Amino acid sequence: DDVEQIKAGATVLIRSHGAAPEQMTRLSQKGVNIVDATCVLVKRLQQIASQMQKDGYKVVIIGDKNHPEVQAVAGCMSEAIVIADESDLHKIAENAKLGVVCQTTQSPEFFSSMLCAIVRCSFSEVKVVNTLCKEAVKRQESAVELCRRVDIMFVLGSLESANTRKLAELCKKYNKQTFHLQNWREFDINTGSGKKVAGVTAGASTPEWIIDEFVEKLRALDRPL
Amino acid sequence: DDVEQIKAGATVLIRSHGAAPEQMTRLSQKGVNIVDATCVLVKRLQQIASQMQKDGYKVVIIGDKNHPEVQAVAGCMSEAIVIADESDLHKIAENAKLGVVCQTTQSPEFFSSMLCAIVRCSFSEVKVVNTLCKEAVKRQESAVELCRRVDIMFVLGSLESANTRKLAELCKKYNKQTFHLQNWREFDINTGSGKKVAGVTAGASTPEWIIDEFVEKLRALDRPL
Structure with missing residues (x-):
């Protein structure tokens, strides 16, 4: 399986979702460098x-x-x-x-x-035991509040990110004009036509630059040519 | 309060509902005989x-x-x-x-x-922690099952007994012809007229003889005079 294919001396990053203790033990036994970002x-x-x-x-x-x-x-x-x-x-x-x-x-x-x-x-x-992430809960609440006050809502993040997909589903409940996009390249100029106020939110794993770029380019559309 | 009125040397029965530890301590300090039926x-x-x-x-x-x-x-x-x-x-x-x-x-x-x-x-x-009494639960379930299959239902027990009252309320939900009676003396001969099958249940604190007497006299009604 995956662990078997890793060579000794390699560096392994444990992502935020974590790994099972058994996998961690097998990694240490292989003599790899573990960077634990759980x-x-x-x-x-x-x-x-x-x-x-x-x-x-x-x-x-x-x-x-x-x-x-x-x-x-x-x-x-x-x-x-x-x-x-x-x-x-x-x-x-x-x-x-x-x-x-x-x-x-x-x-x-x-x-x-x-x-x-x-x-x-x-x-x-x-x-x-309540193990919910308060940040994720706050993000969901803010997104819902925002999407109820805008004409169009964008949720930015990977289509494979469960929390971004959940955020998009939640927003769609309160604003039918909700679009889940991975980045600015997926933006369709026709989508926004006629809409005055746009809202933007993003999943926990969405890089800051994706959001900054999107907001900047969206703002530019508003300026006279 | 109540404990103050009890004389030393008296015998005190703690009923099934129990007493607070503070009351128990005060009772022992007074030198009374405690029969604990909690x-x-x-x-x-x-x-x-x-x-x-x-x-x-x-x-x-x-x-x-x-x-x-x-x-x-x-x-x-x-x-x-x-x-x-x-x-x-x-x-x-x-x-x-x-x-x-x-x-x-x-x-x-x-x-x-x-x-x-x-x-x-x-x-x-x-x-x-589930602290419900299995016997009380079983009694409730059996009473519901019984009252759905009879023309008239009697729930026997004190009007002040919370569990008997609850039993009667529960039965009334499933059979409108449910009567909460304390004993045979409260039975009204007109109530039963025209009914073929009667069900009888009782609260946890209802004495056995009240139930026996009721069932016996109810059965006697069924016999030709």
Whole structure:
């Protein structure tokens, strides 16, 4: 697999989503240089989930099972139940002692609606730690507030970034004129025609220069030729 | 207050709903004989709530603040928040570490609907221990099942018993012909006229002989004179 293909002496960057402890151990054993850029909140989530398992809780992770952050957290334990929607609730055993955490970039609405569904199951104990990222939540709230006040809304960031896609979905709910673009090159001049006020937001991983370039070029359109 | 009026040497019965530790201490200091008939599940609830407070949780008790069981549990801690319905949710501080328990005789539906409302508030951590009495839950389920299959339903027990009243309310939801009676003397012969199949259930504190007498006399009505 991936780790096997890395040569000793290479430098490996662990991205913000983190890696499972087993992968980290195998990397150190190979003698590679590790630059660990795991987000502190993801590290905290991994520690909370591991501790819950040690304390005898069955760990439930609310989130997308294909997201690298969720996979890295699940990789911290011998057994984790990932709940992406209500159809996953059958995975939870009856009368269990559940330890519940959430992928850091999910929305508070999704977190609480899934918690609601979980507490409707039979259980002996449920311990929930709020592991949501306050910055991501604030970004979502500001984006919603902004998109309700503009004629057209742009959400900048990779189409593969889960949190950017989520941000775009959220904005589309409140403003049908929402466009998810990767950068200025994807901007279609006709899209903006007739619109007076534009809003711009971006995913957590979108580089600053992509945003600056976009805003600058958008502003230039406003000037007389 | 009550404890002051008790004379040394007297015998005091602590009923199933329990008493606050402070009351127990004052009773022992007075030199009275204590017969402690506190229900084991209520004792467990008191211990769980006290431990939660020691562990730094703000304790939330889901239940009726005027019920003696809830008062005895609240009396185990320096500060408890009692939540009887959604209008009490404002008592919960934002971003708190909450320890949630429930009055033992509440219904699972009420417990989960209140939990649902609690997890929709902002919190840093929520620990919930299921303190419902399985016997009370089973009694409720059996009563609902029974009352759906009969023409008339009788719920026997004191009008002051919270769990009997709750049982009657629950049955009334599924069978409009539900009557909460204290004993056979309250039975009105006209009530039953034309009804073929009757169901009988009773609250946790209803004496066996009240139920036996009722069923026996009800059966006698069925016999030819």
